[in-house]
Amino acid sequence: MSTEILVRVEGLERYYGEHAAVRGVSFDVKRGEVLGFLGPNGAGKSTTMQIIAGSLAPSAGQVIVNGADILDRPREAKRQTGYLPEQPPLYRELTVDEYLRYSARLHGITRKGIDSAMQRAKSRCGLNDAGRRLIGNLSKGYQQRVGIAQAIIHSPAVVILDEPTVGLDPIQVREIRSLIRELGGEHSVILSTHILPEVQTICDRVQIIHQGSLVLNEDLADLSTGMPGAELTVGFREPPAAGLLKDTFGLAHVESIGAGRFRLRPEPGTDPTDELVSRSVSEQWGLNELTPHRQSLEDVFVQLTCGEDPSAESPSSGVAEEAAT
Numbered sequence: 001m002s003t004e005i006l007v008r009v010e011g012l013e014r015y016y017g018e019h020a021a022v023r024g025v026s027f028d029v030k031r032g033e034v035l036g037f038l039g040p041n042g043a044g045k046s047t048t049m050q051i052i053a054g055s056l057a058p059s060a061g062q063v064i065v066n067g068a069d070i071l072d073r074p075r076e077a078k079r080q081t082g083y084l085p086e087q088p089p090l091y092r093e094l095t096v097d098e099y100l101r102y103s104a105r106l107h108g109i110t111r112k113g114i115d116s117a118m119q120r121a122k123s124r125c126g127l128n129d130a131g132r133r134l135i136g137n138l139s140k141g142y143q144q145r146v147g148i149a150q151a152i153i154h155s156p157a158v159v160i161l162d163e164p165t166v167g168l169d170p171i172q173v174r175e176i177r178s179l180i181r182e183l184g185g186e187h188s189v190i191l192s193t194h195i196l197p198e199v200q201t202i203c204d205r206v207q208i209i210h211q212g213s214l215v216l217n218e219d220l221a222d223l224s225t226g227m228p229g230a231e232l233t234v235g236f237r238e239p240p241a242a243g244l245l246k247d248t249f250g251l252a253h254v255e256s257i258g259a260g261r262f263r264l265r266p267e268p269g270t271d272p273t274d275e276l277v278s279r280s281v282s283e284q285w286g287l288n289e290l291t292p293h294r295q296s297l298e299d300v301f302v303q304l305t306c307g308e309d310p311s312a313e314s315p316s317s318g319v320a321e322e323a324a325t
């Protein structure tokens, strides 16, 4: 993936009356990157995507798409983006070809270039045989392909897809996902979804927005190796008391899981592993296991959007009762 930044979002805000739907959101998207945009209902995903696509004005902040500021040079910025909204903007009474021709003209493609642009978009989206079919008669999956075809017909640098696999059957989901993955090769893709495995399958990076603010922006590769503050399992031949471990390393939670093993939860942003190793040697605890707990994306999502760690059984002292072995 290139290091070139195609979308830069800085301090984005959007108010609906008094209500802040998006507050102070900043992030970048690189060329060739597929960015998964997650958040609970009403978190501000669609609002952010509409602003980047140039179909909604921000209340404050800046969005630059491939060098063009969406407020200063809106036409140029819009030329660089393709957008599939949550409700695809399809005309059911048109054929696929009629609709794509119309979309091509809306995107400012010259008369000469329209046929080849349509051919390219149809072939990428598996619509070669569907040109003469009425959109209203197509299955939901094919309608979604037409929605994606209109979003890429002008070969934009950035493709924005709002929940593109909602309502599709598993085979259609698989096809649309592989299409999105392919699009990521040439374009940058911003994808919102509620399906967490979808993000793990097709995205390079994930962002979580909660109540209008970004609470996570992480490479998927880094996320799979565990977040700072994630749990550890440790085991000792001569185990210290759980309370001693908690106090010595300033841990948020310690749970004994038997046979000299403990599950430890550090305070967020702290990493006690080096200290654990050196103290185990100096105190002769006989450290024989130290395994970082891998958090699933679902763990991270629930933790960040519910305000608490779902894995916590949270006794108030932070030290769980000694488990029976």
Ligand code: ATP
Binding pocket: 016, 019, 021, 039, 040, 041, 042, 043, 044, 045, 046, 047, 048
């Ligand atoms: P979902 O996952 O349900 O699609 P979302 O993360 O896309 O949610 P948005 O649609 O961006 O969320 O909405 C963010 C907030 O802004 C919500 O509280 C929503 O009610 C509010 N909102 C969105 N559009 C409008 C509008 N036109 N007028 C007033 N409030 C709005």
